[in-house]
Amino acid sequence: MAKLTSLKSEKRLLDRRAADQIRAHILEGVLPAGERLLETQLSEELEVSRGTVRSALAQLANEGLVQQVAFTRWEVSGTSTVDAWEIYTLRGALEGLGARLAAANVAEADGARLRGLADDLLHAIREGRFQDATSIDFDLHTAIIELARHERLAEQHRFIVQQVRFHMVQSGFLPKDYEELIAEHKALIEAVIAGDADKAEKLARNHNEAEVKLLAQLMKQGGGAKRTRVKAS
Amino acid sequence: MAKLTSLKSEKRLLDRRAADQIRAHILEGVLPAGERLLETQLSEELEVSRGTVRSALAQLANEGLVQQVAFTRWEVSGTSTVDAWEIYTLRGALEGLGARLAAANVAEADGARLRGLADDLLHAIREGRFQDATSIDFDLHTAIIELARHERLAEQHRFIVQQVRFHMVQSGFLPKDYEELIAEHKALIEAVIAGDADKAEKLARNHNEAEVKLLAQLMKQGGGAKRTRVKAS
């Protein structure tokens, strides 16, 4: 039997697809922080009912991209310095665990794949395709997480990576030292491939350390709690 | 003016309150794993419309307590050995980070509070009130997480603690060595109070290590992937 592609992707529920569209707009920066979202307007643009839009917005609220003021309004969330610090520290903990487990699971083929991605990253940077580089960077980290074979960790990681993207879009944040970035990735990958769990974990955690320290300093200075996300319950 | 208590608590949206009720039933074990949930039945029992129930179920699906088979059914999730392993490893990583940050933030009053909780735990165990002991155990860990002053970490932690409870209810899992438990808590608390971040992190992570190792062994033996949670997207 020829290999058929599942139709489930077509059949995704309407509210999920609505959420996808709105999410894409937010992560591309089309909808800036604080932008108000009207249920009726969205339902007209997406050609679905208000209830469906509502369900989509609830999902995005769970992802932290949107916040709800009961009976009053929906708006695109903003990320303060404090938020960024939270995101990067959490990322360190999650990727630390991921790298540790990945090192215990790694097989031949995995190593090739990781090294391939690192190569892609190198070329993208050398050729000045920084957009691509960022994307490959995320792919690389996600590939390591996949090796951990830990569904919940993978889900949390998707979540936190999305938050990182969100923050980068809003703040215009970009890595400052690409050479350092390459070297750190290289070291991390080799530690994973070598099966050195302790080293892999340590490298994964240190990977964000520079940003975390910078952000911690900014927090002390500016108190930067401008737009904190409120809990939606 | 006399001090009035906010009405906001009363004003929680209906779907949230519906979710609370269903969640409570699940976490008390009234609804066992695999139990089918009918939207119409729930809407009659809770005296709200089906749409509201739907929204509540969607929230619970996000929390992993319930899973959805599109166009077909909702059911209470089950937790396999693999799930338990995931939960405890994630918990270790999160509480490790929490303990580290808590040690950096701790103040006088906090130390007293922590020691008080540890005392309560001790008494509960000595007096055989194991139900209470479990509850205090969670409170203690949560108190440490709060000291980290990290909103996202706190939210993830709430989430993972709920998963732990969920798993305990379904598997009848209980701590085996209460003396050890007390000693570990004592050491962790004192490390936090002393501001020793490295030690606090290490102790927090080791706190689950026995369970993790046991579960990892069970995984190898039984392959126990009976009822894994499927991704709801």
Added chain:
DNA sequence: TATTTGCTGATTGCTGACAATCAAGCAAAA
């Protein structure tokens, strides 16, 4: 002028009804 009060338009919260989809059972064909 400053403050309070009541009104109004706009927006979200919730509901009941209709449409789409599915699992299960049965009968006919192979």
Added chain:
DNA sequence: TTTTGCTTGATTGTCAGCAATCAGCAAATA
């Protein structure tokens, strides 16, 4: 005996409309 196609009853997915609530403004009051 197995497969296929159909029917049916039940259940979920989506929609449009009514109810509850809010922010803002204008009138009233001091």
